Amino acid sequence: MEFWGTVPQWITAVVAVGAIVVAVISINSQREIARKRAAMDFFTKTEMDKNTLDQHRDYKKSLAEFEKYKGREDGLTLFASTTEYLKIRDYLNLHELMSVGIKLEVFDDDVCYDFWAGELARACRDTRELIAFVQALSGEAETYCELMKVQKSWSEKDAKQGRVH
Numbered sequence: 029m030e031f032w033g034t035v036p037q038w039i040t041a042v043v044a045v046g047a048i049v050v051a052v053i054s055i056n057s058q059r060e061i062a063r064k065r066a067a068m069d070f071f072t073k074t075e076m077d078k079n080t081l082d083q084h085r086d087y088k089k090s091l092a093e094f095e096k097y098k099g100r101e102d103g104l105t106l107f108a109s110t111t112e113y114l115k116i117r118d119y120l121n122l123h124e125l126m127s128v129g130i131k132l133e134v135f136d137d138d139v140c141y142d143f144w145a146g147e148l149a150r151a152c153r154d155t156r157e158l159i160a161f162v163q164a165l166s167g168e169a170e171t172y173c174e175l176m177k178v179q180k181s182w183s184e185k186d187a188k189q190g191r192v193h
Contacts, residue, residue, distance in 0.1 A: 060136070067139040070126060080122070087119035091154055104161040116155060117162070120172060123151055127169045127174035145191070152179045 041137035074080050097103035105112050126144065127133035152159070152175070160173050186192070 030186070063110040063133060063136040064139050066129070067143070070129070070135060071140075071143050074122070083115070083118055083122070086115040090115040095153070095159065098157055104157065107158075108161070113158075116158060120151065120155060120175065123148055124172055124175045127178040130178055131174050140178075141182055141185060145186065148175070148179055148182060148187070152176070 051153075074084075093110065093112040094107060094116060097107035100106070125166070126135060126140060126148075130137050130140055162171050163166050165171075
């Protein structure tokens with residue numbers, strides 16, 4: 029009978045295992061809340077920060093200029109020497125930052141999707157040729173890769189949910 033121990037020893041072991049389970053659940057819950065909070069903080073900045081709002085406005089204006097270069101044989105090369113090119117790249121970098129945050133599980137994917145899916149879909153649609161151009165440049169093959177992965181994942185989620193952007 030001594031091999032199995034005494035009742036108090038078993039009670040201690042059960043309490044210890046229960047405490048471990050509670051601790052793991054608590055840590056995971058806190059981590060999930062932190063990821064949601066980080067995503068909300070990021071989007072609050074995108075909606076309230078003057079520089080970010082200016083960046084979005086500049087991006088929208090630059091898209092109109094980009095349209096003039098699309099379809100021309102040397103259009104993207106010429107466009108790459110403009111300030112509008114840099115403004116579009118700045119805005120795409122914001123999307124890439126969010127996408128990396130999702131990949132690294134700093135941001136909650138569901139919060140980001142609910143808030144940003146339409147904006148990301150439009151940005152990818154409107155700049156698809158530019159993204160391909162940038163990725164074809166020497167040393168830039170991985171540029172916007174995370175953005176494109178998130179866009180693909182979210183497009184699949186949209187299709188399942190019947191959402192259109």
